[in-house]
Amino acid sequence: MPETVTTADPRRWKALIFIALAQLMVVLDATIVNIALPSAQADLGISDANRQWVITAYALAFGGLLLFGGRVADLWGRKRTFVTGLVGFAVASALGGAAANEGMLLGARALQGVFGALLAPAALSLLAVTFTEAKERAKAFGIFGAIAGGGGAVGLILGGVLTEYMDWRWTFFVNIPFAAVAATGAVLVIREPAESRNPSRLDIPGVVLATLGLVSLVYGFTRAESDGWLAGPTLALFAVSVVLLLAFVLVESKVKAPLLPLRVVAERNRAGVYSSLGLAIIGMFGLFLFLTYYLQIVKGYTPVVTGLAFLPMIVGMITGSTQIGARLMTRVRPRLLMAPGFVVAALGMLALTRIDLDTSYPALILPAFLLLGLGMGTAFMPAMSLATHGVQPRDAGVASAMVNTSQQVGGAIGTALLNTIAASATSAYAASHAAGAPSRDLLKLQSMVHGYSTAIWWAVGILLLAALIAFTFVNTGREGGGSTPAASSGDGEAKGTAEGEGVSVPVMAH
The missing domain is CATH 4.10.860 (DNA Excision Repair, Uvrb; Chain A)
Incomplete structure (x- = not known):
């Protein structure tokens, strides 16, 4: 049975540890397998035509079932859904690590996606209904936002280490201890508010x-x-x-x-968050892919060194989320964090349009990564919080699922769109410079880098568009302030605030 949670309950900070650990597992799994894919393909004899399904099987199941997973969390209980998702994800990961053939691996990846679609919205909605006091909410979502933003880069590092020093199968097996610790902690310390269920029929x-x-x-x-x-x-x-x-x-x-009450997406602030976050992910996912290839193929980095090269971006994301976003969220309006954050990230992306065959990592790539991390961390933190802020407790699961859906669809779009742009630019450059090329290998590398830089220019524009949407649509006041404008969604959420100890807490209509 759900239990009453009060803002004085010390267990909620312990709960945050296990919720964040589960979120890290889901997010890093989106990229950890990318590094291991060449080894897995060779080991299991997967054809070039079918290797994309190792990524696609997970993306289709995860992206397609997220809204369903969010509604199950509202209906069945978020803690129960969370634990079920963790156990199922661990079982699917064990099957993937033990895969004896292509079919078994693809099936395991699809199963990971199914349980990930239960786990991800349950994690975010648990956070939303557990932390309701403004300053504590800011800290909690600062940590969660840093993990959501930096988890993909962590996956690249971990994938490189496991693949190079152990075996590709460990990129699956590593999820088992993550899930075991998170599930055990969830059972012991997570307490779900009793009034947050939505008992309506599916x-x-x-x-x-x-x-x-x-x-x-x-x-x-x-x-x-x-x-x-x-x-x-x-x-x-x-x-x-x-x-x-x-x-x-x-x-x-x-x-x-x-399944998705239209009141959740009709409110302009949440609509602005979902769309700007999706656009930002479009730019970021393409970047991870391009720079992984650039650092390994052009610069000659090993998988481990490639992963470590992304570390400053993770540091920037954690700093932007926990030190900038969390500290300022109760002092300034969310759009004054989100829009500048996306602009700073766009400046980092702009620097990366200058990559070449002999680009210096310390002189160009490192500062660009720091700007990207700081910008995205600062923007992600209020976006994660605002996506569920002010929503009725019974809709918290599906509102959380919309955040994950915008990220998942954004990742699919980003990978396809920017890859297509890069491939076209690469082919055009190779054709126009073939006559004067000193060698075929050099031309291939020059064409590849030109294709990457062209696609990164598009990513700059996409991030600037995300900033514009965030600044235009997100008009709510600061969390914890009394200046929040009335929501215009007509969703039954009260338009006032209840004041207590200098903190403004949205009044929910039940």
Whole structure:
């Protein structure tokens, strides 16, 4: 049974440790397998055509089932969903590490995605309903935002170490101790507020339409990367996703207990957070991929050194999230953290457009990574908090799922879009410089770097667009301040605040 949680309960800070650990496991799993993929492909005899499915199987299951996972957390209880997700993720990881053939590995990756879709929204919504006092919420979401932003880079480091010094299978097995510790801690210390459940019946048509629509969308971007944007299958998948998602919106506006109450996304601040966060992830995911190849192929770094090269970005993200974002969130409006944060990240990205064959890591790449980390950490922290702030407790799970959905879809779009741009620019450069090239190998590297820098220019523009959207749509006052404008969503959330000890806490309508 859920238990009452008070702001004086010391166990909530212990709970944060285990919630953050589970989030780290989910986020780093998105990139840790990338480093290990070449070794796994050779070991299991996976063809070049099928190797993308090691990544895609996880992305499709995870992205397609996130809204369903968020609704299950609201319905079934977030603590129970959280623990179930951890146990299932550990079992799926064990199967992946023990994979004897291609089919077993792909099945394990899909199963990881299924349980990740339960785990991720449950983790964020537990955080949202556990920390309600403004200053404590700022600290908690500062830590959570740093992990959400930096986990991908941690995955690159850990993947490099495990692959180089142990075996690719350990990129799966490493999840088991993570999950065991987090699940044990969750059972012992996490207490879910008793009033936060949503006992409404499950919206089956909504589940089917949302899942198929999101799977079609994510798979469409995957096919665009391999087949081209104008290929018949790509266009068909995009068309199907549009039809299914429009049907989903129509159904959600009619049913009594919708999977995604439209009040969650209609409120302008949350809409601004979801869209700006998705755009930022588009730019960041492409960057991880390009710079991993750049550092290994062009600069000749080993997998471990490549992972360590990303460490300053992680340090920047942790600093931006816990020292800048968390300290200022109760003092300034969220958009004054999010928009400048995205602009600073764009400046770091802008510096990376100057990469060349002999670019110095300390002189250019290091400061660019620090700017990227500081900017994204500062922006992610209030975005994570605002995505669930002011939402009714019974909708916390699905609101959290929308954060993860925007990130997952953004990652799929970023990988496909920026890879396509880079590939086109690489081919064009190679064709136009073939005549005067001193050697074929040198031309190949020059073309590759030109393609990366071209795609990074696009990432700069995408981050600036994220800043513009955050500044335009996010108009709420600072958390803990009395200047928060009334929400205009008409979602039944009260428009006032309850004042206590100098802290403004949103009044929820139950």
